[in-house]
Amino acid sequence: MDFELSEEQKEFKALARSVIEKELKPLVLKLDEKDLYRADIMKEILIKDIDLLMLKLAEENVYSTKFIAALEEKLKLLTRALPEESSYPMEFVKKMGELGFMGILIPEKYDGLGKGIFDCVLIAEEVAKVCLSATTALSVISLGTLPILLSGTEEQKKKYLTKIASGDSLAAFAITEADAGSDVMAMKTRAVRDGNFYVLNGEKQFITSAGLSDIYSVFAVTNPAAEPRSVAAAHRLSGFILEKGTPGLAFGKKEKKLGIRASETRSLILTDCRVPAENLIGGKEGLGLATISGTLTRSRIMVGAFGAGHASGTFEEALIYANNRKQFNKSISEFQAIQHKLADMSVLVETAQLLTYKAAWSADHGAPKNLLAKLSAQAKYYASNAACKVADDAVQIFGGMGFMEESGIPKRWRDARILRIYEGTDEIQKNEIARILTKEVSKK
Ligand SMILES: Cc1cc2nc3c(=O)[nH]c(=O)nc-3n(C[C@H](O)[C@H](O)[C@H](O)COP(=O)(O)OP(=O)(O)OC[C@H]3O[C@@H](n4cnc5c(N)ncnc54)[C@H](O)[C@@H]3O)c2cc1C
Numbered sequence: 001m002d003f004e005l006s007e008e009q010k011e012f013k014a015l016a017r018s019v020i021e022k023e024l025k026p027l028v029l030k031l032d033e034k035d036l037y038r039a040d041i042m043k044e045i046l047i048k049d050i051d052l053l054m055l056k057l058a059e060e061n062v063y064s065t066k067f068i069a070a071l072e073e074k075l076k077l078l079t080r081a082l083p084e085e086s087s088y089p090m091e092f093v094k095k096m097g098e099l100g101f102m103g104i105l106i107p108e109k110y111d112g113l114g115k116g117i118f119d120c121v122l123i124a125e126e127v128a129k130v131c132l133s134a135t136t137a138l139s140v141i142s143l144g145t146l147p148i149l150l151s152g153t154e155e156q157k158k159k160y161l162t163k164i165a166s167g168d169s170l171a172a173f174a175i176t177e178a179d180a181g182s183d184v185m186a187m188k189t190r191a192v193r194d195g196n197f198y199v200l201n202g203e204k205q206f207i208t209s210a211g212l213s214d215i216y217s218v219f220a221v222t223n224p225a226a227e228p229r230s231v232a233a234a235h236r237l238s239g240f241i242l243e244k245g246t247p248g249l250a251f252g253k254k255e256k257k258l259g260i261r262a263s264e265t266r267s268l269i270l271t272d273c274r275v276p277a278e279n280l281i282g283g284k285e286g287l288g289l290a291t292i293s294g295t296l297t298r299s300r301i302m303v304g305a306f307g308a309g310h311a312s313g314t315f316e317e318a319l320i321y322a323n324n325r326k327q328f329n330k331s332i333s334e335f336q337a338i339q340h341k342l343a344d345m346s347v348l349v350e351t352a353q354l355l356t357y358k359a360a361w362s363a364d365h366g367a368p369k370n371l372l373a374k375l376s377a378q379a380k381y382y383a384s385n386a387a388c389k390v391a392d393d394a395v396q397i398f399g400g401m402g403f404m405e406e407s408g409i410p411k412r413w414r415d416a417r418i419l420r421i422y423e424g425t426d427e428i429q430k431n432e433i434a435r436i437l438t439k440e441v442s443k444k
Pocket of ligand 1: 172173174175176178181182205208257265418422423424426427431
């Protein structure tokens with residue numbers, strides 16, 4: 001295994017880096033500011049409104065309970081009336097599309113760059129060093145692309161991969177439902193064949209880039225007789241490509257999140273949604289589970305890259321701060337307590353990167369299915385936790401400044417937390433690693 005980068009890979013990284021520096025870095029804190037901004041508007045409007053209400057109520061000589069009820073009503077109306085602005089980094093995503101990065105995994109015959117997971121990892125790492133929100137917004141390059149790339153028919157690949165590769169169409173992946181998160185097989189969304197169409201009914205929740213995307217890989221039950229824990233379960237689900245604008249496809253409200261606020265998350269509501277039968281992924285019913293697991297095995301390596309990149313960017317900032325910040329007439333980096341933290345952080349960063357590189361290299365070199373699933377779960381689990389630990393240590397190294405939004409460290413701390421949840425929680429990764437380990441032993 002040789003991780004020495006080729007000249008082309010070095011150029012890729014440098015190109016991504018220059019776009020990130022120009023288009024993304026100056027925006028990073030602004031991407032997260034929306035809620036504060038809205039709070040300011042609210043305050044301004046409210047103060048004006050309260051003054052008016054007070055005046056009116058004083059004139060009418062009413063009791064304070066009536067005043068509070070009127071105020072509450074006003075507050076509800078104002079909240080609804082405020083525009084729902086988007087903080088999605090559209091300009092940056094467009095620029096990445098122009099450079100071909102949205103089609104990095106897509107073969108050249110569908111107008112992509114025809115690269116592997118390793119090259120994809122290099123780009124994702126660079127973006128994640130600066131902003132994990134923007135990296136998640138770019139998940140189209142893996143999650144949005146892989147179901148069609150791995151299981152699509154030739155016609156589906158020609159039609160949809162070329163659109164993604166051009167950078168004009170974003171793509172999303174929808175499996176999660178209210179009662180089917182870690183337990184994917186519990187999904188209830190139903191697809192029933194009706195002539196040349198399938199009719200989909202159900203609701204998907206927490207879908208990244210829902211509403212913004214033009215192409216959706218949506219999974220549904222086509223064979224309810226194949227019970228979730230039975231031998232036939234493998235053929236219970238099927239995937240469908242849905243285009244934005246399909247009658248019966250609607251989107252929920254933009255979710256308010258703890259972190260990665262520049263990545264938009266909404267539900268997908270399917271009401272008698274008629275999808276042409278030619279959009280059944282792979283052209284055959286029952287391929288859903290294999291498509292989901294092939295996609296997640298590879299996209300979890302990308303989450304490893306998100307974690308390794310985020311941890312590395314946070315570490316760099318903490319190291320610079322520790323060298324510059326003086327207390328007791330010394331740089332705080334001269335205190336052993338801080339030095340040990342920096343040493344631990346550097347080990348977390350390097351290990352996260354190595355595990356991710358190993359998994360990506362194995363994916364590109366045809367590792368067997370189970371080995372790849374284990375390596376990708378290990379990389380995702382380790383790198384996600386590394387990013388959280390490094391972000392937490394960075395808050396400590398920055399001291400009070402680490403608690404202030406202006407330092408950018410609170411955003412890093414909040415953003416990192418999602419890594420341990422989406423595309424399979426820590427617990428699910430550990431279940432997966434252990435499942436494969438015990439299987440390997442029982443074969444010996
Ligand atoms: C910001 C964001 C973006 C997302 N984007 C997408 C997307 O684009 N597409 C999509 O389809 N989904 C998406 N998701 C959904 C995400 O993948 C799920 O939230 C995640 O898989 C966990 O499912 P859950 O939230 O239902 O938690 P649950 O499954 O209810 O889990 C709750 C807790 O129980 C634990 N648990 C559950 N089962 C087990 C078990 N067998 N053993 C041990 N512990 C267990 C979990 O680890 C967790 O700690 C997104 C979620 C978020 C928050």
